[in-house]
Amino acid sequence: MYSLNSALRVDTPRLDSAEALNAYRENLIAGQDPNQTLVVVCHGTGCMANGSNRVTAAFQNAIEGADIKAKVMPGIKTTGCQGFCSRGPLVLIRPQGLFYQRVKEKDVEEIIQRTLIEGQPVERLLYKDPQTGKRIHTEQEIPFYKLQERVVLHNIGKIDPTDITDAIAAGAYRALAKALSGMTLEQVVSEVEQSGLRGRGGAGFPTGRKWRSAMAAIEKKGRPVYVVVNGDEGDPGAFMDRTIMEGDPHSVLEGLILGAYALGAEQGYLYVRAEYPLAIQHLEIAMAQARELGLLGENILNSGFSFDARINRGAGAFVCGESTALFTSIEGKPGNPRPKYTRSVEEGLWGRPTILNNVETWANVPLIIDKGGDWYAGLGVPHSTGTKVFSLVGKVNNVGLVEVPMGVPVSHIVEAIGGGVPGGAPFKAVQTGGPSGGCIPYHLKETPVDFDSLTKAGSMMGSGAMIVMDDSDCVVDVARYFLRFLEEESCGKCLPCRLGLTRMREMLDAFSKGVGTERDIEDLISLSQAIQDGALCALGSSAPNPVLTTINYFRDEYRAHFSDHKCPAGVCKDLITFSIDPDACTGCRSCARQCPNNCISGEKKQPHVIDANQCIRCGICKETCKFDAVRVS
Amino acid sequence: MIQFTINDQQVEAQHGWTILEAAREHGIDIPTLCYHEAVAPSGACRLCMVELKDGNWSKLVASCIYPVAEGIHVYTETERVHNVRRWIFEMLLATCPASPEISALAERYGVTSTRFSAADPDRTCMVCGLCSRVCEEVVGLSAIATVDRGVYKRVGAPFSRPTDVCVACGCCLSVCPTGAMQSLFDTVRGIPATIMTQLTA
Numbered sequence: 001m002y003s004l005n006s007a008l009r010v011d012t013p014r015l016d017s018a019e020a021l022n023a024y025r026e027n028l029i030a031g032q033d034p035n036q037t038l039v040v041v042c043h044g045t046g047c048m049a050n051g052s053n054r055v056t057a058a059f060q061n062a063i064e065g066a067d068i069k070a071k072v073m074p075g076i077k078t079t080g081c082q083g084f085c086s087r088g089p090l091v092l093i094r095p096q097g098l099f100y101q102r103v104k105e106k107d108v109e110e111i112i113q114r115t116l117i118e119g120q121p122v123e124r125l126l127y128k129d130p131q132t133g134k135r136i137h138t139e140q141e142i143p144f145y146k147l148q149e150r151v152v153l154h155n156i157g158k159i160d161p162t163d164i165t166d167a168i169a170a171g172a173y174r175a176l177a178k179a180l181s182g183m184t185l186e187q188v189v190s191e192v193e194q195s196g197l198r199g200r201g202g203a204g205f206p207t208g209r210k211w212r213s214a215m216a217a218i219e220k221k222g223r224p225v226y227v228v229v230n231g232d233e234g235d236p237g238a239f240m241d242r243t244i245m246e247g248d249p250h251s252v253l254e255g256l257i258l259g260a261y262a263l264g265a266e267q268g269y270l271y272v273r274a275e276y277p278l279a280i281q282h283l284e285i286a287m288a289q290a291r292e293l294g295l296l297g298e299n300i301l302n303s304g305f306s307f308d309a310r311i312n313r314g315a316g317a318f319v320c321g322e323s324t325a326l327f328t329s330i331e332g333k334p335g336n337p338r339p340k341y342t343r344s345v346e347e348g349l350w351g352r353p354t355i356l357n358n359v360e361t362w363a364n365v366p367l368i369i370d371k372g373g374d375w376y377a378g379l380g381v382p383h384s385t386g387t388k389v390f391s392l393v394g395k396v397n398n399v400g401l402v403e404v405p406m407g408v409p410v411s412h413i414v415e416a417i418g419g420g421v422p423g424g425a426p427f428k429a430v431q432t433g434g435p436s437g438g439c440i441p442y443h444l445k446e447t448p449v450d451f452d453s454l455t456k457a458g459s460m461m462g463s464g465a466m467i468v469m470d471d472s473d474c475v476v477d478v479a480r481y482f483l484r485f486l487e488e489e490s491c492g493k494c495l496p497c498r499l500g501l502t503r504m505r506e507m508l509d510a511f512s513k514g515v516g517t518e519r520d521i522e523d524l525i526s527l528s529q530a531i532q533d534g535a536l537c538a539l540g541s542s543a544p545n546p547v548l549t550t551i552n553y554f555r556d557e558y559r560a561h562f563s564d565h566k567c568p569a570g571v572c573k574d575l576i577t578f579s580i581d582p583d584a585c586t587g588c589r590s591c592a593r594q595c596p597n598n599c600i601s602g603e604k605k606q607p608h609v610i611d612a613n614q615c616i617r618c619g620i621c622k623e624t625c626k627f628d629a630v631r632v633s
Numbered sequence: 634m635i636q637f638t639i640n641d642q643q644v645e646a647q648h649g650w651t652i653l654e655a656a657r658e659h660g661i662d663i664p665t666l667c668y669h670e671a672v673a674p675s676g677a678c679r680l681c682m683v684e685l686k687d688g689n690w691s692k693l694v695a696s697c698i699y700p701v702a703e704g705i706h707v708y709t710e711t712e713r714v715h716n717v718r719r720w721i722f723e724m725l726l727a728t729c730p731a732s733p734e735i736s737a738l739a740e741r742y743g744v745t746s747t748r749f750s751a752a753d754p755d756r757t758c759m760v761c762g763l764c765s766r767v768c769e770e771v772v773g774l775s776a777i778a779t780v781d782r783g784v785y786k787r788v789g790a791p792f793s794r795p796t797d798v799c800v801a802c803g804c805c806l807s808v809c810p811t812g813a814m815q816s817l818f819d820t821v822r823g824i825p826a827t828i829m830t831q832l833t834a
Contacts, residue, residue, distance in 0.1 A: 339676040339698040492786030499724040530720035533693040534679045
C-alpha cells in the first residue's frame with residue numbers, strides 16, 4: 001500500500017500548466033462515484049497502535065469473499081487520524097456517514113453482513129452519548145465533531161494521504177495553480193499579511209510580517225533563501241503536527257511551495273523528528289508523487305519556477321524545535337541554539353535569509369491563498385485569526401484532536417467538546433502550551449483561547465497541547481514533571497537553564513517530601529525570573545512558566561505540602577498513607593495478592609489491613625479494589 | 634561611530650562592536666566567565682547580562698553578543714540584572730565549590746554564600762566551553778568538545794577516550810576561567826605512547 005507512486009492509478013504525464021492541473025482534478029472528480037460504499041478506516045498512529053491495520057486487512061479479505069449484491073463493490077480507504085483517538089480504531093461507512101468506534105477484527109464480519117449487505121447499522125459499535133445514553137449514528141451528530149470547525153484538518157480523515165490523486169480531487173494544489181497562474185510574489189505575501197495568520201508553533205509571530213521582513217532581507221542580501229518546515233513537535237501530549245503531516249502531507253508541502261514562490265526560494269527543508277516514522281513516510285510519498293506530476297522540482301507547472309525540498313530527521317532532541325538549534329542541526333552540527341540577536345529571516349540557515357514556520361502554519365497557507373486573506377481573517381477573533389488545532393489529553397472523556405476557531409472559551413474545548421472530566425467532577429486546571437506554557441485554573445474556564453488572552457492568564461498558546469487535570473493531579477508533581485522533562489532536554493549550553501532547572505526541580509522535590517518554607521516559594525519565583533531573563537533561548541526562558549502559574553493559582557496547595565505535610569491531591573508519595581476502610585472491605589484478598597511488598601494482611605472475608613511501615617505507596621491496591629475500600633490520606 | 638548610553642553615560646563605539654567591548658573600552662565593569670578576546674563570543678555563562686530600556690519597554694541581553702546600536706540605553710546594574718547575576722553566582726558556587734577563581738569572582742560581586750548544596754565538592758568545571766572553542770577556532774584541531782547535553786553536558790575528547798589529536802599546546806589551560814582544565818588535561822590527552830611503553834615494559 002505504501003510503495004512509492006503506487007497511487008498514481010491514472011497514467012499521467014507531467015502537468016504542464018495550471019489549466020492542466022484543474023482539468024486533471026475535474027477528471028478525477030468525474031471518475032469518482034459519490035454513491036459507492038466506502039469503508040474508511042483510520043490509520044492514524046493512535047488507531048494503528050490499537051490494530052486498525054488488522055481491521056483493514058480483515059475488511060479486504062472479507063469483502064472479497066462476501067456475497068455483496070451491489071453494482072459497485074464497496075471500496076476500502078485508509079486515512080490519517082480522524083481525531084477521536086480515545087475511541088479508536090475508528091471505521092466510517094460512507095456515504096451514509098455511519099461512525100463505528102473501537103472496531104476489532106472480529107467485528108468486521110458483522111459490519112459487512114449488517115451494514116454493507118443489509119444496510120442496517122451495527123448498534124453496539126455506534127458512539128453512545130454519555131449524557132443521554134443514546135446511540136448516535138453519524139459522525140456529524142457526535143458532539144465531539146459537531147462542535148468543532150475543521151479548517152486545517154478538513155481533508156484529514158477524508159483522503160488517503162498516500163494517494164496524491166485523492167488529495168487533488170479534494171482540492172490540493174488549487175492554491176498553487178492560482179498563485180502560479182496569476183499572482184505576483186507581492187500578492188502572495190499580501191494575502192498572508194491580510195489573513196492575520198500568526199505562527200502556530202507557539203510564539204504567535206505574525207506570519208505575514210515575517211515573510212515581509214524576509215523580502216526586505218532578500219533585497220539587502222540577495223538569494224539564495226530557504227524555506228523550512230518545523231516538524232520537530234515534542235511537547236508532551238502534543239500531536240497536532242504529526243497528524244497533519246501523516247493525514248494531509250500535501251497541505252504542508254503546498255504551503256511550503258507557496259512560501260518558496262513568494263520569496264524565490266529554490267530549496268526547502270522539512271525538519272521532522274525521527275520519532276514520527278509514519279509522518280516521514282507520508283511526506284516522502286507525497287513529495288515523490290508531487291514531483292512525478294510536476295508540482296515539485298524543476299519548472300513547476302511549466303511556470304519557470306523551480307523548487308525542491310528534502311526531509312531532515314531530528315535525532316531526538318526537543319531543543320531542536322527551537323529555531324536556531326534547528327538550523328544548526330540541519331547544518332550538521334550539534335543542535336545547540338545560537339544567540340539570536342539577528343532574526344532568522346535575515347540570518348537563518350547557512351547564514352542566509354530563511355523563513356521557518358511550523359507545520360500547522362504552513363498548512364494554513366494554501367487555504368489563505370485559495371480562499372483569500374479576508375476570508376481567513378473572518379475566522380476567529382481580531383488579533384488571533386483563523387482556527388487552531390489542539391490535542392486534548394489528560395483527565396477528559398474525549399481524548400483526541402480538536403480544531404476550533406480562535407477565541408472560544410477553554411470550557412468549550414474541555415467541557416463541550418471534550419466531555420469534561422470522567423465522573424463528572426469539574427476539572428482542576430488545564431495545562432496549555434506544554435512545558436513552556438502554564439495552567440488555566442477552573443475559575444478562569446471562560447478565558448478565550450487566543451494568543452493574547454492566554455498570555456494574560458500567565459500561560460501561552462504554545463503549539464496546542466491541552467492537558468486536563470482533575471483533583472487527583474498535584475500541581476507540585478505536575479510542575480516537577482515538566483522541569484524533569486526540560487532538564488533532560490536542555491542543550492546545556494547556558495548556565496541559567498542547565499543549572500537553574502535542576503535547582504528548581506530540587507526545590508520542588510523537597511516540597512514533595514514535605515520540606516520547605518514560605519521563603520523557598522519566594523526563592524523559586526525569584527530564580528524563575530532569573531532564568532526567564534537570563535536563558536539563551538526560548539526553551540530556558542519559558543521553562544519556569546509551569547512553576548510560576550501553578551504557584552500563582554495554587555499557592556495554598558504548595559503550602560499544604562510543607563506546612564501541613566499534606567499532598568491534597570494524594571500524589572506525593574512521602575506525604576500520603578494508604579489504609580483500608582474496614583466497612584467497605586469485603587475481604588476478597590485481591591489487593592493482598594497484588595501488593596508487590598506483601599504488606600496487606602487479613603483473613604478471607606474479613607477486613608484487611610495495610611502495614612503503613614512496609615507500604616511503598618505504589619497505589620496498586622487502590623486500583624485493584626473493586627469496592628473502593630482503599631483510602632488515601 | 635555609534636552613539637548610545639551605558640548607565641546614562643554617553644558612550645561611543647565602532648560599528649560591529651558588542652556592548653561588552655564598548656563597556657570595557659569605557660572602563661565600565663561587566664562580569665564574564667565564558668568570554669575571551671581570542672574566540673567568538675558564545676553567550677553561554679550569561680553573567681554579562683545587561684538591561685536595555687526604552688521608555689516602558691525593557692529586556693535583558695547578553696552584552697558579549699549584542700551588537701551596539703545607535704541610541705540604545707544600556708544599564709549594567711539594575712535589579713533584574715542583579716537578580717540574574719546573583720542566582721548564577723549562587724549556583725556556580727554550589728556547582729564548582731573547588732574553584733577559587735569562581736569564589737573570588739562571586740565575592741567581587743557580593744555573593745559569598747549559596748542556598749544550594751554542592752553535589753561534588755571537588756568539581757571546578759562549569760562547562761562554559763571556552764576550552765573547546767579555543768581548540769576549534771584558534772588551534773584549529775577540535776581535539777576536545779562539549780559532549781552530551783543538558784545536565785549531562787561535559788568537556789571531553791571524542792568518544793570520551795584519550796585523543797592523540799591533542800598536541801598539548803596548552804591553549805585550553807590558559808583560557809580556562811576556573812582552573813578546571815588542569816585536571817581535565819591529562820584525561821583528554823592521555824598518557825603519551827612513548828611513556829606508556831616505558832611504563833608497561
